[in-house]
Amino acid sequence: MDVQDLEKRAVTPSSTPVESSSFDEVLKPKSAIWRKILGWGVEENGIVPVPLEKRTDKRVFNLFTIWFTALLCLLPIPTGMLGTLSFGLSLRDSSLTIIFFTLLTTIPPAYMGTLGPKTGMRQMIQARYAFGLFGIGIILLLNAATVTGFSVIAAVVGGQTLAAVSDSTISINVGIIITCIIALVVSFSGYKVLHIYERYSWIPVFVAIVILVGCGAKNLTHQTVPEAPATAQSVLTFASLIAGFMIPFGGIVSDFGIYIDPSASRLKVFTYIYTGMVIPTIPLLILGAAIGGAVPNVPEWDAANLANSVGGVVTAMLSPAGGFGKFVAVILALSVIGNIAISMYSIALNIQMFLPILTRAPRAAFSIITTVVLIPVSIEAAHNFFTSLENFLGVIGYWSASFVAIMIVEFVYIRKGDYATYDQGGIEDENGLYYR
Template structure:
């Protein structure tokens, strides 16, 4: 263009020849570039098809593809997601509600036994239906209105990833003695989790199958080193109903959200296996490690103020600092154990990130053409900076986050359970694979969303949080998640009958 302007708009022969030669070179380069791009795409596609990376997204898994028989993986994946520092961190919150160790242990045991049944049960629907958890939700919330619980689920799962990255980053920082900041530790945790979740179902299951073993060993060593200090429990007042129920809400908020991703881990399992046995595998994987480690967390939390070294470590890097102080007598080996403890969190965050990638495609169906593993990169890019920000006031961020997730997830699972057992009469063949993405063949979702929303007329007065305490909660303690579950299930029955009558779906 510059040559044309220079010669008054008339293109000279020399310039034309140079332009033609440049065009030939450009076309050759474009051709080589195009060939290189095609070759690269073919190599990546070949690697994916022959390697461990799962390309399937949210599409239903057909019966002939549900051939996996490693049913004990339903135990190991939950065990690996819970044998780490996350339940210890939740247990640390117990003493803040004025509860002693005995009271914390009883609350943890009861609420874990009660609420773990929900994710363990919903996970048994995966092999029978071949549907991911939030795709199953379309058969009650509808094709479009399911976006509401999907958005809430994305926020919940991302929040858990943030918590895990912060805990892991703080542990790594505590080991380094300040030479490595929590922010750098958070980046390390995020990238490592990305590598596992990127590959998908098979690699995730293989990792979760074995990763809990070194995690368990590291936790036992930490407990052994700091065991004598656990007896130094700070004195507490008598337990109150409000303290018991509020801490119970914390336990429920830890456990119930697992139900929103339970079937994501079982859709490839052969449906011929007993649902009862599969439920027991999942229930054991959820309850046993969670109860033991939450009680350990409550014991640590009750002893922090009695041991100056622990209190100092807690003040510097919170959970990581306490663990480093507990293991300080072991010297360099103790630091190594703290590093292992931080890496134990990868089992949880990798599985959580895997489910997030699926939820992206459910939220925006047009994204189904993008391979699932690409969203792992997007999630990591979101989680890392949010985690760095949240790390500055970790426990305040944790309690504010927990304050919300238990309520909506309790309402959500109530709808799924009533829909399956009452309106579908427990029949798995009613989840038609040809209908999963067709709005006219799915319920409107008005009944599900309305029942969930209306339940908050009683949930809100039953909430007890730092920023709000309802009139019911003032007298009885936080019973918000119980109200959400019971009221939503009760309201969904008549509303769904009316929806079926008027819509025929």
């Protein structure tokens, strides 16, 4: 499809809203039970684009809080630990790599997030316009696998921490199940509840992280000194893992802005998403690097790492605080819920996209399916955590970088930055991009 075709198909969202009756027919509840669930505030819409008249949310700052909270958790810590513990970098070299490449690789997903409010379309719906009906199938599989992978990492870290806090009274497997079930409740409820949860749940987590650093500060100074200077290979390998941690958010970022008022400044939307991702990630990655550099030199931490990996080290760091430290560790274990919840939400949308007929099923039902898959995969990944993490981040960066590059070039060059060329009317057209 060339530019002229796009211009002919273009429909200005403000002037041509999609027929609401058609949307209602697609999403019509089929049972009294489902109608009752909707009455509790569960989001009804799935992958169907949100028409202009329903994009009325003025709280653009929610785009900051949802990403800030999702990343203010234990998830970045094991990734940071890889720099010092696996690649032999010093804390200084790891920190410089983290700062530069996080600031750089967060730009593409934050830019892609600006399309959510303007188009009312989920991220993978936008991608269908670029990749077509058949090409998008491959992208959906890769994106679902990527987001599931992040959920697995988060669930394992949460489960490890709960197991360590309980002195193994609760197994890692049970800890994973507890974490995933709680995340399911938040994800099941949908867009509105997700934003409410992420707006406030960061507060106790932030306090817990400050306490964690305070309790472990003395031992964090016991850094391993590398025998040789950092090599370009080790720095670039670690940098690619940082990119693999940040860039994949480009596959889901618009999912959480489709109800935002499209009149919101694009710069404001970009800034909120960018800072929401960067502000928690950089300090926690650096904290992870500091922990990784200290683990071999602190016997208690080393033993805890062997027993319960990251969760064990976190619990060992808080041991000077006694029973209160265990309480703080539980808060940190549950901090991953916000991250898993947004991942479950986006995975459910991916499942719906595989077949148009699945739009007739409630979005929330697919969150349950996602949880059923996530739990056994997480339990298996926990057996060899750091190897699984390193391999995962090393692979996903390749496809994710290609995906965001294609999406941005397609929007900027082919569509000339015109949001109206994402024609919502195509969803009703038998020759349209959505069902074609």
